[in-house]
Amino acid sequence: xxTPGPAVASVAKPAAAVVGPGGELPIVSSDVSFVEIETxxxxxxxxxxxxxxxxxxxxxxxxxxxxxxxxxAGRNSLFPLHWGLACxxxxxxxxxxxxxxxxxxxxxxxxxxxxxxxxxxxxxxxWKVAHKLIALYEQMPExxxxxxxxxxxxxxxxxxxxxxxxxxxxxxxxxxxYIAGCPPRPxxxxxxxxxxEALIRERGA
Amino acid sequence: xxPEDVRTKLAAAGAPGIISIEPFEGVAARVKFDPTAATALxxxxxxxxxFPHLSMVGGIDWVERYEVFYLVWSDPAKTYLLxxxxxxxxxxxxxxxxxxxxxxNWHEREAWxxxxxxxxxxxxxxxxxxxxGYQFHPLQRAFKLHEPEDLEVKVRHV
Amino acid sequence: xxxxxxxxxxxxxxxxGLWNLRVRIDGERILDVDPEMGYLHRGIEKISEDRHYxxxxxxxxxxxYVAGIxxxxxxxxxxEKALGIAPTExxxxxxxxxxxxxxxxxxxxxxxxxxxxxxxxxxxxxxxRDRDLILDLFQSYTGGRLTYEYMRVGGVRNDVPExxxxxxxxxxxxxxxxxxxxxxxxxGSDIFRRRCDDLGVLKANDCVRLGVTGPMLRSAGSKRDLRxxxxxxxxxxxxxxxxxxxSADVTGRYLVRMEEMRQSVRILRQVLDxxxxxxxxxxxxxxxxxxxxxxxxxxxxxxxxKRNYPKGVGLSAIEEPHGEACAYVVNEGGEHPYRVKxxxxxxxxxxxxxxxLVGYHVADIPPIMGSVDVCVGEVDR
Numbered sequence: 001x002x003t004p005g006p007a008v009a010s011v012a013k014p015a016a017a018v019v020g021p022g023g024e025l026p027i028v029s030s031d032v033s034f035v036e037i038e039t040x041x042x043x044x045x046x047x048x049x050x051x052x053x054x055x056x057x058x059x060x061x062x063x064x065x066x067x068x069x070x071x072x073a074g075r076n077s078l079f080p081l082h083w084g085l086a087c088x089x090x091x092x093x094x095x096x097x098x099x100x101x102x103x104x105x106x107x108x109x110x111x112x113x114x115x116x117x118x119x120x121x122x123x124x125x126x127w128k129v130a131h132k133l134i135a136l137y138e139q140m141p142e143x144x145x146x147x148x149x150x151x152x153x154x155x156x157x158x159x160x161x162x163x164x165x166x167x168x169x170x171x172x173x174x175x176x177x178y179i180a181g182c183p184p185r186p187x188x189x190x191x192x193x194x195x196x197e198a199l200i201r202e203r204g205a
Numbered sequence: 206x207x208p209e210d211v212r213t214k215l216a217a218a219g220a221p222g223i224i225s226i227e228p229f230e231g232v233a234a235r236v237k238f239d240p241t242a243a244t245a246l247x248x249x250x251x252x253x254x255x256f257p258h259l260s261m262v263g264g265i266d267w268v269e270r271y272e273v274f275y276l277v278w279s280d281p282a283k284t285y286l287l288x289x290x291x292x293x294x295x296x297x298x299x300x301x302x303x304x305x306x307x308x309x310n311w312h313e314r315e316a317w318x319x320x321x322x323x324x325x326x327x328x329x330x331x332x333x334x335x336x337x338g339y340q341f342h343p344l345q346r347a348f349k350l351h352e353p354e355d356l357e358v359k360v361r362h363v
Numbered sequence: 364x365x366x367x368x369x370x371x372x373x374x375x376x377x378x379x380g381l382w383n384l385r386v387r388i389d390g391e392r393i394l395d396v397d398p399e400m401g402y403l404h405r406g407i408e409k410i411s412e413d414r415h416y417x418x419x420x421x422x423x424x425x426x427x428y429v430a431g432i433x434x435x436x437x438x439x440x441x442x443e444k445a446l447g448i449a450p451t452e453x454x455x456x457x458x459x460x461x462x463x464x465x466x467x468x469x470x471x472x473x474x475x476x477x478x479x480x481x482x483x484x485x486x487x488x489x490x491x492r493d494r495d496l497i498l499d500l501f502q503s504y505t506g507g508r509l510t511y512e513y514m515r516v517g518g519v520r521n522d523v524p525e526x527x528x529x530x531x532x533x534x535x536x537x538x539x540x541x542x543x544x545x546x547x548x549x550x551g552s553d554i555f556r557r558r559c560d561d562l563g564v565l566k567a568n569d570c571v572r573l574g575v576t577g578p579m580l581r582s583a584g585s586k587r588d589l590r591x592x593x594x595x596x597x598x599x600x601x602x603x604x605x606x607x608x609x610s611a612d613v614t615g616r617y618l619v620r621m622e623e624m625r626q627s628v629r630i631l632r633q634v635l636d637x638x639x640x641x642x643x644x645x646x647x648x649x650x651x652x653x654x655x656x657x658x659x660x661x662x663x664x665x666x667x668x669k670r671n672y673p674k675g676v677g678l679s680a681i682e683e684p685h686g687e688a689c690a691y692v693v694n695e696g697g698e699h700p701y702r703v704k705x706x707x708x709x710x711x712x713x714x715x716x717x718x719x720l721v722g723y724h725v726a727d728i729p730p731i732m733g734s735v736d737v738c739v740g741e742v743d744r
């Protein structure tokens with residue numbers, strides 16, 4: 001969940017840079033191979049891209065920003081933070097292994113929070129790590145999203161009664177998608193990521 | 206190695222403060238000792254009995270007393286030995302084993318933090334698992350777990 | 364140059380979990396280290412005091428999430444001794460098989476993560492591919508990939524399904540040539556050798572003094588392996604060799620783990636042959652209802668059926684994939700254990716970090732710490 005005010009401001013700069021100083025449209029339309037690959041991934045891509053491009057033309061003519069294009073690009077290249085908390089981190093790693101290969105959805109883990117827009121909380125959050133988690137979240141640039149992966153991050157899981165465990169990461173940072181399971185299978189993680197993509201499409205970046 | 210062997214070797218080395226030596230499943234023997242004799246006993250167990258590897262140090266809160274136990278391993282005899290001492294319930298304390306077995310360092314930090322046993326002359330007795338300044342000893346019997354309340358966490362975003 | 368402290372963690376690609384390695388450096392040289400643990404302390408030992416004996420097994424899977432079933436094995440052995448229950452013979456063999464499969468999965472996971480730390484991506488993909496085959500086997504008889512809740516006090520929950528041993532042999536047949544492939548990728552690579560040789564040296568007498576066990580100890584030439592030295596389960600009835608190396612460095616730990624995987628395959632073939640020819644019950648008879656119900660151990664009636672066992676203390680020790688793990692379970696007659704205490708091998712291996720890191724360079728930290736195979740869940744518990 002992104003706070004509305006600064007989100008728009010930070011969106012503006014990269015989107016404007018895509019358009020280029022000349023004001024033409026150097027966007028993907030000429031890059032055929034790229035479009036074909038994307039078609040395999042998402043059937044609704046072509047009408048959506050058309051819509052986005054027409055909005056782009058319109059907004060460009062009006063001197064506005066290209067929010068739909070940015071939304072489309074952003075949600076198809078979610079960069080989660082490379083951070084393993086507990087058991088779910090092993091399934092998180094398995095999702096990037098050979099069998100599930102989450103990178104085909106444009107999800108590439110990065111090690112620095114400043115390069116990320118997705119925080120996957122994959123494990124138990126303790127009170128000792130709580131302020132570090134908030135610090136990492138604060139360092140991520142807007143727009144940013146949070147997935148609570150597994151029962152521990154959702155509500156404390158089997159360690160709910162323990163003296164050292166935060167009963168749910170939503171007490172600390174706003175969560176967009178919850179994934180149930182202890183731990184969730186890699187398919188469930190991929191489903192959660194796709195649901196987050198749908199959420200970004202609806203809600204806007 | 207059986208309890209009789211342990212008794213003979215301890216007596217031969219002149220080990221002080223032995224209260225009892227009893228059989229225990231899975232280890233050579235369980236040796237109960239007087240905590241005030243710890244400083245003298247530990248090197249004897251390590252060198253004369255030949256137990257140079259300390260596996261773990263743990264504490265138990267028996268409400269009316271505390272117990273601290275040490276599990277040590279001997280490579281030539283291929284067996285464990287359990288040492289245990291009863292400590293006073295009001296102020297449980299015992300001499301550190303880390304001067305004899307350096308690996309006791311973290312185990313004792315954990316036992317101090319979670320069970321509340323004081324290890325005298327420990328080189329570095331500070332919090333290991335809980336944050337600095339944590340006031341409680343969770344593994345004491347008086348510390349009860351409960352369902353978390355519907356808490357509201359105030360996060361100050363900077 | 365002036366000295367400074369830097370934090371590697373709790374979010375750092377090197378850590379593989381939640382911990383913080385504080386390093387004091389002078390330029391590139393490491394002067395002092397101070398591991399800061401506890402970011403994943405979940406109070407498992409305390410929660411266990413509020414749980415039934417069988418409910419604690421759920422927590423054991425989460426204690427060490429790369430070797431869950433080995434920790435189940437550790438705990439049920441201690442609980443059985445505390446309660447005075449003996450497992451059936453077939454269940455003991457199934458437990459041993461599970462532990463060896465877990466050792467394979469854990470070592471392959473280590474290989475994938477460790478070599479990725481050195482900057483090589485393909486071993487990660489190969490490793491995860493092969494590990495998933497083992498997890499498929501686990502799934503076929505326990506139902507879980509990481510967290511199994513499979514073992515019970517007095518046996519295991521269910522027998523292996525029909526055709527399991529055949530599938531397991533197929534997986535082993537697939538895995539054995541893969542180890543050659545792993546070796547060619549790593550030991551055949553000059554870059555790998557240059558980054559790993561003579562790094563993080565910890566000699567055998569230091570290992571013993573500092574409580575370091577497992578592949579780290581065996582890479583220094585020691586032959587201590589609890590499966591051989593203090594055979595538990597049915598390890599005295601199978602043939603295998605203890606893998607050792609003598610270089611005491613990162614390469615040595617790599618070689619020990621690779622050889623251990625080959626030996627695990629050797630053990631597994633013997634266990635599968637035994638399972639084929641010896642059918643039998645997998646859960647002990649005459650268990651009280653709150654212990655014996657295989658599928659519903661957790662229920663309201665379980666709490667009502669008070670059945671006091673004689674008091675007892677159980678101690679068990681196993682050679683977990685990371686090293687020597689011990690459990691100490693105190694039974695005071697109730698349905699809950701009075702006190703549960705675990706010895707985590709990685710806990711001790713990490714506490715010696717000062718001795719195998721100081722003097723090396725900052726860039727050597729990822730290979731050295733990778734070779735320790737840190738699993739923070741079992742360190743913090």
